[in-house]
Amino acid sequence: MQNLLSRRISANLLVFSVALLLATIGNFNFWSDFVHAVGGFSLARLPLLAGSFAIVVLLFYALLMPFSFRFVVKPALIVFLLTASASAWFINEYGVVIDKAIIQSLFETDTREAAELLNWRMLLFVALTGGLPSLLVARAQLRFPQGARGLAQRAGTVAAALALSTVLLVLMFKTLAPTVREHRELRYLLTPTNAVQALNGYLHNRWSTPVPLQQIGRDAVKGKHWAGQTKRTVTVIVVGETARAANFSLNGYARDTNPRLASEQGLINFARVQSCGTATAVSVPCVFSGMTRERYDDTRAKHQEGLLDVLKHAGLRVLWRDNNSGCKGVCDRVEFVDVSSPGAGSRHCSEDECYDEDLLEGLPALIRQSKQDLVIVLHQKGSHGPAYAHRYPAGFGRFGPVCTSSEFETCTRESIVAAYDNTILYTDSFLAETIALLRKAAGESEVDTSMLYFSDHGESLGENNMYLHGAPYLFAPSEQTHVPMMLWMSDGFSQRFRIDRACLQARRDQPLSHDNVFHSVLGMLNVETAVLNPKLDLFHACVRN
Ligand SMILES: [Zn+2]
Structure with missing residues (x-):
């Protein structure tokens, strides 16, 4: 272990590993609902399920890649891991959907109410599924691609991941499109994009000042x-x-x-x-x-x-x-x-x-x-x-x-x-x-x-x-x-x-x-x-x- 940690690994590989981890441990509920939504598990559906998993991993990879810079990548990955772990706990334990409303209640309840939500089992779960990987991320010795070539390499990786997931999406569109349309709740189960979306929506509501209604055509x-x-x-x-x-x-x-x-x-x-x-x-x-x-x-x-x-x-x-x-x-x-x-x-x-x-x-x-x-x-x-x-x-x-x-x-x-x-x-x-x-x-x-x-x-x-x-x-x-x-x-x-x-x-x-x-x-x-x-x-x- 010590040996493994002391060896320098490429930042790219670390980002990919975290994407893989987020797609699996952060998303048990998503995948179980997804399998249900496409009609249950069967050998014939294996290519569809594997393809969908690949799409999610590739999208997470593309989402995380822009953070792949020295001093930025580790805190960012740790935030994603902990958020995903905590979201997964809440979804699992309370069957909640992660949306604007839940973020709002998280920010706006008093500390006593918030404390009620926290308990030892939760801390243990988050420590194991979010904390442990975070520790590994924190300890990792990283190599970063340098200069203009490094930038091009990152951009190329994002483009390739997006292109590959698009190809997979097109190939499986006939099945995926109606599934996602009929099961909109899947959107709220995919962690941590649900948390990012919800936080974004919450902040938008919170900070945007109410705009008065603009009248038009009063002269009609x-x-x-x-x-x-x-x-x-x-x-x-x-x-x-x-x-x-x-x-x-x-x-x-x-x-x-x-x-x-x-x-x-x-x-x-x-x-x-x-x-x-x-x-x-x-x-x-x-x-x-x-x-x-x-x-x-x-x-x-x-x-x-x-x-x-x-x-x-x-x-x-x-x-x-x-x-x-x-x-x-x-x-x-x-x-x-x-x-x-x-x-x-x-x-x-x-x-x-x-x-x-x-x-x-x-x-x-x-x-x-x-x-x-x-x-x-x-x-x-x-x-x-x-x-x-x-x-x-x-x-x-x-x-x-x-x-x-x-x-x-x-x-x-x-x-x-x-x-x-x-x-x-x-x-x-x-x-x-x-x-x-x-x-x-x-x-x-x-x-x-x-x-x-x-x-x-x-x-x-x-x-x-x-x-x-x-x-x-x-x-x-x-x-x-x-x-x-x-x-x-x-x-x-x-x-x-x-x-x-x-x-x-x-x-x-x-x-x-x-x-x-x-x-x-x-x-x-x-x-x-x-x-x-x-x-x-x-x-x-x-x-x-
Ligand atoms: Zn319409």
Whole structure:
């Protein structure tokens, strides 16, 4: 032992050893949950498990490498080892997840409460799994690569580790993507990245000063086409989920996924629309923010009003009905209804969730009874994966055989695509039902009605071995960013606002994006405000004065 310690070893080797150690002893719980999440241990899954282990080791290695300098590396490795050991204890002993809240309670409880958490068994555990390796790290005699070559060597090591883990990730993507998506808790179990993330989140909350809400479009008013108004207007904005344009037969897809919308007279289908992001949490706030994709800033969007606020300033009543996982802050100041949990006897719900038609429940009565002009946002569950087959009622299983599992490796690509196509078929029906409801309301309740539909982002279905969505925008394949968008207006609506349908129809193949939505909704409803940019308003050139 003494001999071993007195020999100089390369700092690189020490860092790799610690990465290996962190991946194993710090993560018993992570691996046991992971094995469970991929369907249990078996010989056939050995390559998957070994590959996943290699990814974690390589990522930790890349994460630790930047600390590999004299006077820095030892304290850093010791902090990581002790943090990992303590986190592992808490996860194991209390089943807690390491998140912002736990860090907060750690920092903000009084010493008596904190002392209760510490005990001899814990100290022993941390001493053995964190302290002992730390001691070895402290005693190690290290060699460091020198000068510019040394820097290049470190950078090369980080790049190689990241490249290798990316290759492994791509090879196992079909299995890993749905597993990680379905088991988000795994994120909080991976130690010590969970602790780093949690500490970061805690400090961010702690030190950032509350920012007052920035109002926009306070000047918004109804324009001249509202003058002499005799009928109320009802505008429905359908925010789709994970629907990709390529699988709509309206856009040329070989399977007939749009039988109902195809026969919808006067429907305008915009064929070339790009999303703002590749995930709901980016696209939804972005599309309502009025910022373009290039200028979009998540933090600014959180503290600034958006489209729905501007519509309110103009005197419209705005409602958000949600069958998804909330509105990501964009509906904070408008009426909100959550229809996603199976309530008492709703006819559109299965045991666990509700189909999108539930969004239309009670809408005719609401339209009849409201005294104001309405803008109603319907936030679909749409084609959310990986369990596509759960997104539509029995009557919509036209394409098949379908993959009924969230574990993609048990399904063929064709069966995954078939299940996905059935979700588009169901969305086709949902949109047609929405239009039917609005057409009926226009006839019976004497209102002018319209519907704008767009999806938040697309989906990969096995192209280049990619699945699901959320790829960094720069590298995202078009399957994830090319989204459907369509518009329907009652005759009364287009006449009132003097909208030239043929002019819009002629723009159907123009390149458009989520950037256009904010300005086009204001333009369509003839809302006058300084925040409306006519260059991004689809209707600007198509309104006759
Ligand atoms: Zn989404």
